[in-house]
Amino acid sequence: MAKMKEIKAKNMNVEKFIADKVKDIQQAVGDGMAINALSGGVDSSVVTVLGHRALGKNLKTYFIDNGIMREGEPARVVATFKKMGIPVEVIDASRAFFAALKGVTDPEEKREAITQTFYKKIFGKLVVKSKATYLLQGTILTDVDETVAGIKRQHNVFAQLGIDPQKAFGYKILEPLIELRKDGVRKVGRGLGLPEAVFERMPFPGPALAARVIGEAKPDRIALARKATAIMEKTFKDVDAFQYMAILHEDRVTGMRDNKRVFGNQIEIRCWDSVDARKARPTRLSFDLLESVAKKITKTIPEVVSVTYNITSKPTSTMEAV
Template identity: 65%
Template sequence: MAGEITLQELDAGKFIEEKVEAIRNMVGNGIAINALSGGVDSAVVTLLGHKALGDRLKTVFVENGLMREGEAQQVVNWFKDLGVTVDVADARAEFFSALAGIIDPEEKREAITQTFYRDVFGRIVKASGAKYLLQGTILTDIDETKAGIKRQHNVFEQLGINPEDAFGYRILEPLVELRKDGVRAVGKALGLPEEVFNRPPFPGPALAARVIGAVTPERIETVRRATAVVETMLRDSGAFQYLAILHEDRVTGIRDGKRDFGLQIEVRCWDSVDARIAEPTQLPFATLTRMAAEIVRTVPGVVSVTYNIGTKPPSTIEAI
């Protein structure tokens, strides 16, 4: 595997030229496909691939039921404005079926990986005739997987897994030499709008990475609503990443003068450069109290909101 290209070393224009040429050489006259989640990494890969292959790159948004509010339509509209057609594949039932009854974090990640790569995307790839999958794996994904911290859903060959044998297609990873700051710089150079290349990172397992315990449509909807509040209220904070987490146990609260066993949301907000280490953002207490009040007001069943003040390490940015 190639070494790291730091932000200081990165010549974004040259990087784009080299990766576009490499993608063309690998795919030849064939067809490639990629999954666009709307996150920074997949957005950058989408534009690199379309710059290299044009309409011979098929771009798909997989609606897994685990995404943020209105994500599918927002992503389709962004890329339509950039001249890229995005097909939406509805796979909500398959993902929730695969996650049913699973509470172990690694088992959740594996269920999502297998459902996405083997079942849902495997089917889409076969129908398209593509032999190559472009994806936005970055260096931090590989580091954390190889170190045993978390099995990132998009890491295979670095673990000795051959995607061609396992899933029937080859995977191209043009961003593996970069960390998040470098990916953002490439996205800017490619012409992505700032609201895309400066989006807070979003995990591959999506909101399933932010539900502790069982993943159900109802619990995902709870964390989805809390996420909308957090992202709205912290988008101008200057933080690297901010998110809401739904805890498993119900906690004792009071509503209308009576005891109410309700839900607990944990808010995390991080200062970081590349996600390897992170410090909790020192948000004003007034911001925290307004955010907590809005979550309790707008998210049914929530009676408690906490703020994480641990560092990474020993914490990780995402909960699962």
Template identity: 65%
Template sequence: MTIQEIKTADLSPEAFIEDQCRRISEQVGGATAVNALSGGVDSSVTTMLAHRALGSRLLTYFIDNGLMREGEPASVVSAMRDLGVPVELVDARKEFFSALKGKTDPEEKRQAITDTFYKTVFGRLVKESGAPYLLQGTIYTDVEETVAGIKRQHNILAQLGIDTRAAYGYTVIEPLIQLRKTGVRMIGKALGMPGKMYHRPPFPGPALAARVIGEATPDRIALVRSATVVVEEELAGIDAFQYMAILHQDRVTGVRDGKRAYGFQIEIRCWDSLDAVTASPTQLPFALLRKMADRITSEVSGVVSVTYNVTSKPPSTIEAV
């Protein structure tokens, strides 16, 4: 891997912002660039950097892929507009669920999302706009895990030998690729972003499809979305790196109204980590775990079992898929 990491101890946020804005401006020149906003920390910081560098020559899109958390598309678009960044919301739910239909293998699901995102959706937007550049929030850990063969991150392209101009019709710009998550948060703070934006728990590029083991159908996404609401409400005050709900593939035996019921199993994960390279399960109070289990089994239709992951990374990974 030829990318040189900038460690947090060596990072000067102001100098980094100035350098990246200059680089973005020089590369785009007088052209227009399209920006991929997902609402996560990385894409939001990239959006603010690119907006500072390009102003009105930046076209920012939020792609509603049907895989986001409850109310997220509208809230992210509104938050960015409050910061002076115009964002267009694009409904691409049909394209993404069509691409995911019948797929259960994690890598096939990631590839389907990658192809739909870059070729089907952004390929169309770039063609319509005539923009020769796409900005996205790839960070160093994304590249590291993909190159090491741990997990293919959907936003890794050039590092796998993919010529994006030949494959998709545009060049990808990745201003955060030398940073890990902690460094990205430092840049977000220096850019004057609200803490609730740059301190958000990490959220995967494939969104809730990364938290459904097996096929990511609209119904299964809706189920894990509802469980995610409970987990994020209950753990909002916890000082953890990341937390999530995961829907398992097989149904398990449960009991409702004195009768056997085959239902769904939700796994909760909560992590302590600095860089996502290694992580340890957060030692949550047992009463809190029981509260989440009670809420999920009563509020999320069909769930009869809730578990908590206690395995460190490695050998586990932060996301399940």
């Protein structure tokens, strides 16, 4: 397999990159229609604005509410893009995703279940409805590298695995950011005029909170991870880090509530220093901050009795747990 060309952030001419990609998208789609899914993350946000600059009303943008997002995510994302003049239609697909995840515990099988539900069941219908022939998505080079290397299957990588999206799903996929790493995508976001809060936003995985629940991603377990994530993100809002997250472990651990022994849940906190996610080291946080977030999580979420902090670099750890 030929190695993917990389455009390094330090060498890129942002204005030329944007102009070239706008032209490429216009030439590919022509007078046809394209669709894309906006999650609110950096990659999907940048590709959404890039696509709308190229296609205008010929790009239909959807937010797929899969039931596994963070607190208030759909409303926040829609409001942000409305301010930029980009309409976003929310599709409630939570029942379909939880049905696909039922009984699935293996990390790769979970990712595959989400991939198939997203691209076949949900987007297949939207493609027919919109009469689109192209899906615009924010795949970046790190997604490809990790998938091809077998580190973990990214939900948005196909051609590099020998999968033809046209045959598998009925539409072609355009990936204008695939030569970039995260730092390059952020530069493009700035060049497109996105708010800093969007292009500097912390990375969030395609499988959403399902990637932060070890074991089966049941609705009640996703809810626990969502609550812990909200507390952690509020507590860590002033931390200068590449990414941080709360992970719900599968095993129960011994704890105490009201002077009685209980078996409760365990949340693992991860916080990373990195440039492009290929390598990372745990952020050296103050013990006071770690103790504070542990107290808030265990006080607010009765089901959780233990909070831990990951201190292993990538490699051997990965940034996400699942």
